[in-house]
Amino acid sequence: ERPQVVAHAQQALSYTLFDCKWVPRSARLLCLGSAARGTGVLQLYELRGGRLALLREIEKPKPIKCGTFGATSLQQRYLATGDFDGNLNIWNLEAPETPVYSVKGHKEIINSIDGVGGLGIGEGAPEIVTGSRDGTVKVWDPRQKDIPVANMEPAEGESKRDCWTVAFGNAYNQEERVVCAGYDNGDIKLFDLKTMSLRWETSIKNGVCSVEFDRKDVNMNKLVATSLEGKFHVFDMRTQHPTKGFASVSEKAQKSTIWQVRHLPQNRDIFMTSGGAGSLHLWKYEYPAQRSRKDSAGAEMGVAGSVSLLQNVTLSTQPISSLDWSPDKKGLCVCGAFDQTVRVLIVTKLNKV
């Protein structure tokens, strides 16, 4: 029997929803977006019975594009958000009037944000990475004001490309960390923060909408990059060939853009992609018999496995732009679509996959 995607609850909103996230260790979720009058909206909902009950609504001067809980401790649960103006703010949801940390990090909208080192996951300092339309990717430490700890920017004279997505990975001890960034011209770049250098780059044939490592806190294992035109690529990150880089397998899921990919926190080989036609696809990655082999020159080369579709469901006619699995309950996820609805779904039978 295949996993089923069951629609559990949904809520119609009166603003454009850009991001939705579960509040860790709770049955509450956060919706971030932009109201019609051009201000930012944060709403906190609680799952009660089959409905979402609004607990709190906070309005901010600028529309909010993305948010993460990745860099805070479990006690504090501060939310880091990036807004349309390029500001990075960290909020204490109990006292949201003034941010705990604030910096105008970028000249243009922050498209994507990720956090690592918090929530008791992984090791090392908590850090936040933001990727913006101004072509730069910056890494911030909440203890250091105003100046990013790492800045990946275009070289002199280089015309900029929009950075659409960022993700942390390889944070298995206190020093190691990588940031992966995807751009609108199909570039994927991997930055190593320990050596402060570009570790790998490649280019796929479509703009990259979303990248995610299967787990942030282990030796980097797999990276999924989704793009326009319905394609996504799974890279095997364990073996890096000196010239060919990482092995990958790619799949065309549908005709429309794949907006997001999210791995199931409880099983890193299962991930869900959300599409521009309002559909969700649940995939499973199968490893090949041998993950690496030697090429003709004797260098180690990775071998990519295969991806199989477990289930797909169409929930909306508008793109589903954000997706988040609950880290506490296996199979519980929330997705937000551009039809101004947030939906809570439960994916069943994930144990038997």
Added chain:
Amino acid sequence: MPVWLQEYSWRQTGSAVYLSLPLRGLRVSPANIFCTDQYLKVSVPPFLFEAFLYAPIDDTNSTAKIGNEIIFFTLYKKEVAIWDSLTLANANKEKLQHLRQDAVLKAHKKAKEETETKKIKKQEHKKYALEATIKLEEAERTRIEDLKEKERQKVTKELELWKKQHEAAEKQNKTQKELHQEVQPLNEKKKEKTNKSRIPNEGTSKTKLKHTKGHGSYSMFSENLNEEQLPAPRSAATIKINFTSRVFPTPLRESRVAEEEEWLHKQAEARRTVSADLSELEDLKEEEKNPDWLKDKGNKMFATGNYLAAVNAYNLAIRLNNKLPLLYLNRAACHLKLRNLHKAIEDSSKALELLTPPVPDNNSARVKAYVRRGTAFCELELYSEGLQDYEAALKIDPKNEAIEKDAEKIRHLIQGTNQDS
């Protein structure tokens, strides 16, 4: 004339008539037999057997058996009676003809009725089949819906359970926290001891906290430890990156790549015509390579009356950029002055071609082109073409009196020549 078969034998019972018709060497198929309720015919050209039955029979149930050399008819009578003879007695030709026609008509009607009933039956069958499929699909759908509903309910219950457990755990956490805050100073010492023992473990085991009940104290301790273990913020650094080049500011899409290539190709071509004769132009000054500057030069020379020089200037300008209509227009004016009428016509035509989207902005330029071409035609005594051009100019600019006057003149000229010839 058909050959009549008249050797037949028959016998009857109260309700049926048995007729046997011998055929010598003839092959008969069911199509050769024609029967209505009072007329029976077997026709195998050129042989013909015909019988106008004494009384009506039931032709649907009657049968004909075609055997070796013989046809055996079993005709069931409509009314139980004993017939005097097989066929009708009075053999009036007209009547027979009439009967034949009747028979044919009857057969037609019967055939029509049969097709009607068949159609109706077919429709009913189709409807029935459709309804049956609908029912089946409906059943399938409800079955799936039920399954889904059950799944949903099960999952909702599980979720509620989980939530309750979770809330209970949180409450416990809170109370434990409060307790610990009171007991804090005592535990400081304990912490230091555990600190030392925990450091070696930090690297190997993952401090991933599982959701457990009543372990609030555990988590708080590890949190404090983590804070002390946190490395200092990284020293700020910048990484410079390069992007795979892309001309367009839009994101890269596979499906658009072909279009984009074409566009770039066309742009490159347009720029190429400009740089065609670079070798010859190397000894010219910078400004002399600019088509606009050359056009101005040409205009100045035209104004001073130096038409040949003006033509030269325009020629060079056209070599640099052959898509500017004004160059051709002005060169046409020069040619007119120089009485190079054919060249004037060519240049005006080219100018008009380049001015193809006929928009109000182009008006003045087009009027000039038409007028110049018209003048050239008239000088060549091609008055009708000239008049056409003048009228085109008038259409664009009806209020221009000079053009109106010239057009009138040309009309008179044409009428004059017509009268002469």
